[in-house]
Amino acid sequence: MKNKKWPGILMVIISSVLWGVSGTVSQYLFNNASVSVSCVVSIRMFTAGIMLLIISVYKGNKDKVTGIWKDKYSRFHIIIYSIFGMLGVQFTYFTTIAKSNAAIATLLQYLAPVIIIIYYLIRLKQKISLSETAALLMALSGTFLLLTNGNTESLIISKEAFFWGLASAFALAFYTIYVKKLLKWPSSVIIGWSMVIGGFILGLFVPDWGAVRDFAHFDIFLSMLFIVILGTLIPFYFFIESLRYINAKEASLLSCSEPLSALITSIIWLHVSFGIYQFAGAFLIILMIVMLTLTSENKPAKE
Numbered sequence: 001m002k003n004k005k006w007p008g009i010l011m012v013i014i015s016s017v018l019w020g021v022s023g024t025v026s027q028y029l030f031n032n033a034s035v036s037v038s039c040v041v042s043i044r045m046f047t048a049g050i051m052l053l054i055i056s057v058y059k060g061n062k063d064k065v066t067g068i069w070k071d072k073y074s075r076f077h078i079i080i081y082s083i084f085g086m087l088g089v090q091f092t093y094f095t096t097i098a099k100s101n102a103a104i105a106t107l108l109q110y111l112a113p114v115i116i117i118i119y120y121l122i123r124l125k126q127k128i129s130l131s132e133t134a135a136l137l138m139a140l141s142g143t144f145l146l147l148t149n150g151n152t153e154s155l156i157i158s159k160e161a162f163f164w165g166l167a168s169a170f171a172l173a174f175y176t177i178y179v180k181k182l183l184k185w186p187s188s189v190i191i192g193w194s195m196v197i198g199g200f201i202l203g204l205f206v207p208d209w210g211a212v213r214d215f216a217h218f219d220i221f222l223s224m225l226f227i228v229i230l231g232t233l234i235p236f237y238f239f240i241e242s243l244r245y246i247n248a249k250e251a252s253l254l255s256c257s258e259p260l261s262a263l264i265t266s267i268i269w270l271h272v273s274f275g276i277y278q279f280a281g282a283f284l285i286i287l288m289i290v291m292l293t294l295t296s297e298n299k300p301a302k303e
Contacts, residue, residue, distance in 0.1 A: 008245025012254040015235035015242070020261030022231025023093075023102035029223045030098050033214040037094045042203040043212075043224065045090060048233040049195025056188035064189050068182075077181045078193055085178055086191075086236075087198030088171035092164050100161035108165025110143050112172035113252040119177065120249060128249075131291060135253050138288040145281030176248045179240055187241040195236070253288065 029040065056065050068074045096105035113136055120126045128136075182190050215221045242251055 005246050005250075008242040008251070009254060011238040011242035012246070012251050015239040016255045017261040018230050018235040019255075020106070021265045022227055022235070023097065023106055024265045025223050025226050025231065026094060026097055027102040029220065029227070033211070033217075033220045034208075035211040035214055036206065036208050037091065037098050038202055038206045039208055039211060040224070040227070041087075041090050041094050042199045042206055044199070044228045044232045045086065045195040046199030046203065047228050048236070049192045049197075049199055051229075051233055052188045052192035052237065053196065056186060056192055059188070061186050061189060064186055065192070068185050068189055068193065074182060074185065077178075078190070079197065081175075081178055081182060081190075082194040082197035083201065085171070085175040086194040087202060089168060089175045090198070090232075091202065092168035092171050096161055096164040096168055099158060099164055104161060105165055105168065107143055107148075108162070109168040109172055110139070110255075111166070111169035112176070113139060113249070115169060115173040116176060116248055116252045119173065132249060132253070135288045135291055138284045138291075139253050142281040142284030142288065145277045145284070148277075149275040150277035173252070176243075176252055179243060180248070183240075183244060187237050187244075191236050191240055195232070 026040070029035070030037075053065055056062075068078060093105055093109055096108060117128055117132070117136060121128060179190065215224055239251065239255070246254075
């Protein structure tokens with residue numbers, strides 16, 4: 001029988017690749033423009049959110065775009081998800097990049113699978129399978145090797161960067177788990193509204209809107225355009241859509257392919273060297289993806 005989880009697996013991998021590349025582009029943006037984290041995150045969220053809602057209306061979901069606000073249960077959860085999920089995961093991740101770099105930010109954020117599995121063990125009293133345990137170890141080990149090349153000294157970071165990086169891991173875990181409460185609505189509606197709400201709220205606290213003049217430079221404008229469309233709109237939509245086919249544990253583990261794409265982008269664009277330990281890390285992540293794919297059940301997992 002054809003594996004019904006394949007669409008979800010593919011969507012998570014595509015999302016992770018785009019997020020990985022986006023991290024490198026974001027670091028370039030912060031290094032070459034004077035805009036703050038809050039300014040970039042607010043623009044990317046609000047713009048991508050509006051685009052998604054327009055697309056949703058165009059696809060015939062106008063009633064659902066407005067209907068989510070008529071449902072008392074959904075109205076409450078979309079607000080919570082917008083602030084602590086969507087806004088939380090983006091703001092903490094970008095702040096970590098600004099305080100350190102994309103590699104460290106990605107490494108710290110991918111403690112999220114550990115948090116999610118602990119949640120499943122304690123809160124939902126679910127047992128972790130042998131394959132999931134092996135996948136978790138491979139994902140974390142592969143991520144570590146990819147981003148450090150086996151050198152632990154490269155993990156020396158500021159307390160601020162560590163705090164925001166750890167916060168991004170918890171935010172990603174919350175983002176992945178909590179959205180199940182809203183999956184009766186189209187993914188474009190969920191992501192669209194959560195981005196609009198999160199972007200608007202953050203926009204109220206942006207101290208330097210005048211810095212957007214930097215977008216007049218073609219390379220900065222192109223970087224921001226990439227972040228909005230290929231780094232936000234498409235991957236966030238695909239990731240939420242994937243949760244209709246696979247569970248949060250599988251999605252979080254598969255998304256550990258993000259460091260691989262981030263590193264490959266850095267090698268091609270920034271000419272970063274690729275060491276033997278990083279090859280080993282890449283192999284572990286690819287092996288983890290293959291193993292999860294082969295051992296997944298034929299029906300979507302329920303939580």
